[in-house]
Amino acid sequence: MEKKLSEMIYDEEGIVKRIEGGLRERIAGMGIRVGKKVKMITKHPMKGPVVVVVDEARTSLGLSIAEKIIVEVKK
Amino acid sequence: MKVLLMGHPNVGKSVVFNRLTGANVIISNYPGTTVDYTKGYMKVKGKDFTVIDVPGTFSLEAKDKAEEVAVKMLEEEKDAVVICVVDSSKIERGLYLTLEIIERGYPVILALNMWDIAQDKSIHIDAEKLENILGIPVIPTIAINGKGIKDLVSKIKDATPVETDKILEKVGGKE
Amino acid sequence: MKLTVDERWDLIEKISKETVIFGVYKHTVKDAIGELTVKPLTGIPIAFAVLYGFWSFFGSFAGFFTDGFFVKLFDEHWLPWLQDVFPGGLGNWFYAIMVDAGHMENGILVASDNCFESFGVLTSGFFLAIGVVLPAIIAFYLILTLLEDTGYMPRLAVLIDTVLHKIGLHGFAIVPTILSLGCNVPAVTASRILETKKQRFIMMTLLAIFIPCGAQLGIMEEVIPDTIGFVLLYLFTGYFILGFILHKVLPGKSPEILIDVPPYQMPMLRDVAMKLWMRVKGFFKIAIPFVLLGCIIVNILYLANIIDWLANVLSPVLSGWFGVPKETVGPLIAAFLRKDLAVAQLSAIEMTKYQMITSVVLVSIYFPCVATFMMLLKEGWKDLLGSIAVLALVVFLYGGLLHLIWILLGVA
Numbered sequence: 327m328e329k330k331l332s333e334m335i336y337d338e339e340g341i342v343k344r345i346e347g348g349l350r351e352r353i354a355g356m357g358i359r360v361g362k363k364v365k366m367i368t369k370h371p372m373k374g375p376v377v378v379v380v381d382e383a384r385t386s387l388g389l390s391i392a393e394k395i396i397v398e399v400k401k
Numbered sequence: 402m403k404v405l406l407m408g409h410p411n412v413g414k415s416v417v418f419n420r421l422t423g424a425n426v427i428i429s430n431y432p433g434t435t436v437d438y439t440k441g442y443m444k445v446k447g448k449d450f451t452v453i454d455v456p457g458t459f460s461l462e463a464k465d466k467a468e469e470v471a472v473k474m475l476e477e478e479k480d481a482v483v484i485c486v487v488d489s490s491k492i493e494r495g496l497y498l499t500l501e502i503i504e505r506g507y508p509v510i511l512a513l514n515m516w517d518i519a520q521d522k523s524i525h526i527d528a529e530k531l532e533n534i535l536g537i538p539v540i541p542t543i544a545i546n547g548k549g550i551k552d553l554v555s556k557i558k559d560a561t562p563v564e565t566d567k568i569l570e571k572v573g574g575k576e
Numbered sequence: 577m578k579l580t581v582d583e584r585w586d587l588i589e590k591i592s593k594e595t596v597i598f599g600v601y602k603h604t605v606k607d608a609i610g611e612l613t614v615k616p617l618t619g620i621p622i623a624f625a626v627l628y629g630f631w632s633f634f635g636s637f638a639g640f641f642t643d644g645f646f647v648k649l650f651d652e653h654w655l656p657w658l659q660d661v662f663p664g665g666l667g668n669w670f671y672a673i674m675v676d677a678g679h680m681e682n683g684i685l686v687a688s689d690n691c692f693e694s695f696g697v698l699t700s701g702f703f704l705a706i707g708v709v710l711p712a713i714i715a716f717y718l719i720l721t722l723l724e725d726t727g728y729m730p731r732l733a734v735l736i737d738t739v740l741h742k743i744g745l746h747g748f749a750i751v752p753t754i755l756s757l758g759c760n761v762p763a764v765t766a767s768r769i770l771e772t773k774k775q776r777f778i779m780m781t782l783l784a785i786f787i788p789c790g791a792q793l794g795i796m797e798e799v800i801p802d803t804i805g806f807v808l809l810y811l812f813t814g815y816f817i818l819g820f821i822l823h824k825v826l827p828g829k830s831p832e833i834l835i836d837v838p839p840y841q842m843p844m845l846r847d848v849a850m851k852l853w854m855r856v857k858g859f860f861k862i863a864i865p866f867v868l869l870g871c872i873i874v875n876i877l878y879l880a881n882i883i884d885w886l887a888n889v890l891s892p893v894l895s896g897w898f899g900v901p902k903e904t905v906g907p908l909i910a911a912f913l914r915k916d917l918a919v920a921q922l923s924a925i926e927m928t929k930y931q932m933i934t935s936v937v938l939v940s941i942y943f944p945c946v947a948t949f950m951m952l953l954k955e956g957w958k959d960l961l962g963s964i965a966v967l968a969l970v971v972f973l974y975g976g977l978l979h980l981i982w983i984l985l986g987v988a
Contacts, residue, residue, distance in 0.1 A: 350581050350582075351460075351462045351581055352462065352464050352834065353834065354460060354462070354497060354581045354584075354585065355409075355458075355459030355460025355462065355494065355497055355498060355501075356459050356460075356494060356834075356836060357491065357493060357494035357497070359581075359582075359585045360582070360585075361589075367611055367614070367615075368611070368614055368615040368616070370616050370734070370735075370737065370738055371616060371738070372738050373738065373741075374616070374737055374738035374741075375734055375737045375738070375747065375832070375833050377614055377734060377837060381491060381493060381494065382490065382491070382522070382601055383491050383494065383836065384610070384614075384836070384837035384838075384839075385834070385835070385836055385837065386614075386730070386733070386734045386737070386747070386833055386834070386835050386836075386837050387832070387833065387834055388737070388741070388746060388831075388832020388833045388834065389832065390832055391832050391833075391834055409836070410836065410838075411727070411836070411838040416847075459836070464771060464834065465768065465769055465770060465771045466768035466769070466770070466771075466776065467768045467769045470768070492592065492596055493588055493589075493592055493596075496588045496591060496592070497584060497585070497588060500579070500584055500587065500588065501584070504577065504578045504579060504584075505578075522599070522601055522602075523598075523599025523600065523601070524596065524597070524598055524599060525596065525597040525599070526595060526596050527594075527595045527596070528595075530594060530595045531591070531595045534591055534594065534595065535591070545844065564577065565577040565578075565579060566577060568587065568591075569587060572587065572590040572591055572594065573590065
């Protein structure tokens with residue numbers, strides 16, 4: 327099932343499917359790219375940021391940035 | 402002759418700088434402190450080198466003004482040798498920055514720093530093979546105890562620009 | 577040849593396949609703590625505890641050295657000794673600048689008995705710089721350096737992101753904000769970690785107006801220990817109110833947080849010591865000349881009666897609008913050079929507790945000290961002009977508001 331990274335729940339894992347143009351270049355250097363496994367570590371309330379793990383590196387992204395990343399998760 | 406030290410934030414870049422120059426630099430665990438660069442000097446076999454500690458950046462696609470400073474410094478030093486310092490335990494995203502710099506035509510030396518931490522996390526890197534594929538000197542280092550720094554210094558003269566095509570060929574070309 | 581993002585990652589995957597073997601990663605205690613401190617439910621209480629610990633340590637460390645040692649040293653030994661041996665004596669202009677200007681009591685000029693009042697270069701200048709500001713700055717940078725070198729700061733940034741996002745910034749703006757509590761000068765440079773012009777303008781304006789520096793905090797702990805909490809609360813509230821307004825009014829984008837959260841590290845003693853030394857040294861290079869120069873200039877202005885003249889001219893604004901004694905004009909002039917000096921000077925003026933609060937707030941917000949001013953100028957004069965326009969308005973309204981609060985409470 328596909329969903330936005332921002333919609334993933336705590337501890338959920340998924341594979342990055344698509345990243346909206348423009349953002350792709352911005353986050354490429356941090357290791358987030360299509361085909362990579364991501365895991366949700368925490369999601370802050372009140373439209374706060376999320377923290378995800380990619381290749382054992384933790385990255386924090388604002389919610390509207392996370393909305394631009396589409397992941398494939400197991401049902 | 403100028404040597405630029407580049408790498409992500411928190412990869413021990415400033416510690417490498419200290420080891421190379423013996424200068425006292427502010428080392429910080431987050432980007433922002435070293436937004437103003439630090440300069441030092443070292444002598445290798447009678448030759449003087451200026452070493453510049455470039456602010457940490459994840460990519461040459463700058464996302465803020467601090468990273469812009471880093472990219473601008475690289476662009477201003479057309480003849481510099483770049484030592485790219487990466488966190489061995491996060492080798493892949495380190496290679497991303499390394500390739501970006503190679504693509505721009507700079508002679509690059511790759512320092513696989515925090516080698517011990519990668520080992521602890523059971524990440525094994527074949528440095529020789531990596532050197533072969535990339536066509537640039539690749540040296541495992543542990544900056545905090547000085548391991549590999551001498552090697553790094555002695556390889557500065559071996560760094561030459563590499564064509565991206567050559568690297569692509571070695572791993573089977575573009576599909 | 578340049579590759580596209582996808583081509584580059586393709587190439588890396590291929591290289592990695594041939595040269596790297598990834599074993600099974602075992603999660604460690606460090607990872608567990610790393611996660612606890614970044615999740616809201618556990619992270620926010622921990623953040624409060626950390627910041628409270630920071631503040632307590634700052635207060636008690638500085639207090640221990642200042643009250644326990646330096647006050648006695650300077651007031652009981654250094655000042656009387658200088659008053660004894662320095663040529664000239666009370667009434668002499670050079671003696672007044674260097675040692676003690678004295679003050680009028682029943683028409684007679686009497687000598688000062690402490691280094692807050694004497695206001696000589698060798699007495700107050702040295703006492704403030706070494707006795708009060710030095711311990712405060714060391715305490716501040718020690719904790720800050722530890723927070724940085726362990727890797728806590730990015731976590732704090734994630735935790736506070738939601739709040740700072742409301743004022744057009746994002747979590748990482750906590751770095752320049754906290755740095756600014758030490759000294760505004762490096763904080764202005766650190767504002768560059770923000771992405772857009774709008775964000776940097778908001779950040780620099782807020783820093784210049786509302787964040788008191790470590791030196792000033794040290795002196796405030798010394799002269800208004802009972803009300804410093806209220807002053808800080810009033811300033812931080814202003815930070816958020818103005819931030820919110822600027823965010824709504826200014827054009828431009830406010831991108832969200834996008835940062836790496838590195839693993840925790842054990843700080844290395846050598847690095848912490850080195851960094852602390854460099855920072856304290858850097859601070860004093862900026863501070864000492866201005867503290868001493870400030871003492872000289874303020875003394876000269878007093879001796880030439882310029883301060884008295886200005887006090888009378890500005891009296892309608894100062895006593896009328898802000899409700900503070902007109903004598904505060906002296907400290908306000910000193911505040912151009914050093915805020916710590918200005919607060920120290922305030923303590924020698926006769927006024928109520930509430931007037932003191934207003935005065936300290938005014939000194940804090942009304943103009944960045946000259947070192948910060950130069951730093952802001954380096955970042956661009958257009959933004960600086962904008963910041964100053966905002967500042968003038970804020971001083972007038974937010975300073976006046978405090979007077980209004982006192983009137984409503986019936987204590988003005």
